[in-house]
Amino acid sequence: MTxxxxxxxxxxxRDVSELAEIANLAKMPRFLRALAQTAGQMCNYTQLGAxxxxxxxxxSRYIGIFEQLYLLKRIDVWAPNRLSRVVKTPKLQFLDSGLLAALVDLSSGEIAHNRTRFGNLLESFVYAELLKHSSTADGDYRLLYYRDADKFEVDVVIENAAGHILGIDVKAxxxxxxxxxxxxxxxxxxxxxxxKLGVLLYDGTETLPLGGGIWAAPLATLWGEQRK
Structure with missing residues (x-):
């Protein structure tokens, strides 16, 4: 992809060199591609650096530079204990899913056949859309994620100022x-x-109650639409 x-x-x-002095700018494209491989995953700085x-x-410093350029964002984990949120490993999400697809060499043809790789891309896309909605909504909202030692995970946890949460999982x-x-x-x-609510966004057409305050909803509901 030229x-x-x-x-x-x-x-x-242009942009990176204006923000910071980097000893070897030639390494930055490779670094960005390496970050793309961790999109939607917890990022261990030491392991990635090695x-x-x-x-x-x-x-961590280089990631901060790309955050300032709004290319990606570090996401803190949700935990009942707020101190745990600070010390646990953040997850990375890219904010431009088209750029992410290019960085991981994911073509439109492969998307149709490799649903696992497409799932990672779709999660990043949904996160970016939710971030847009939260930034223009009334009130203060934080976008987090959930993962515990038993590997139970939720892609996005939206928390308001009162501590009420909404969990969102994405399935391709x-x-x-x-x-x-x-x-x-x-x-x-x-x-x-x-x-308060759990939503499984999926590539179906029906909104389905799944019990316990959890619903399955079409991806199109992100834009207030539903397929006919």
């Missing part, structure tokens, strides 16, 4: 099964009365 390479080069040569010949502090499939709800149900049990 346009993507040109765009990345422009970011590095693969690129960088220390953990440098990795037109069907829903019980296993898809394990993360949302665990989050509901951990949050107790603070849990």
């Amino acid at each position: 346009w993507a390479r040109q765009y990345i080069d422009a970011i590095v040569q 693969q690129l010949g960088l220390d953990g502090k440098t990795v 499939s037109a069907s829903v099964n019980a296993a898809d709800l394990r993360g949302l149900r665990k989050l509901a049990s951990m949050a107790g009365k603070q849990f």
Whole structure:
């Protein structure tokens, strides 16, 4: 994808160099591609740096630069104990799903056949859309994620100023099964009365009640629409 390479080069040569002094700008495109491989996952700075010949502090600094350019965002984990949110590993999400697809070499043809890789891209897209909605909504909202030691996970946890939460999971499939709800149900049990709603966004056409304050809803509901 020629346009993507040109765009990345422009970011590095112009935008990054204006924000910070980087000893070796030539390493930044490779670093950005490495970050793209961790999109939607917890990012261990030390492990990532070891693969690129960088220390953990440098990795964190470089990520901060890309955050200032609104290319990606670090997401804190949701936990009942607020101190735990600070010390646990953040997750990375890219804010431009088109750029992310280019960085991981995901073509439109592969999207149709590799649903796992498409699922990671779709999660980033949904996160970016929710971030837009939260930034223009009335009130103060934080976008977090949930993951515990037993690997129960929820893609996005929206928390308001009162501590009430809404959990959102994303699935690149037109069907829903019980296993898809394990993360949302665990989050509901951990949050107790603070849990107000769980939504599984999927590639289907129906809005379905799944019990316990959890619903399956078409992805189109992100824009207030539903397929006919």
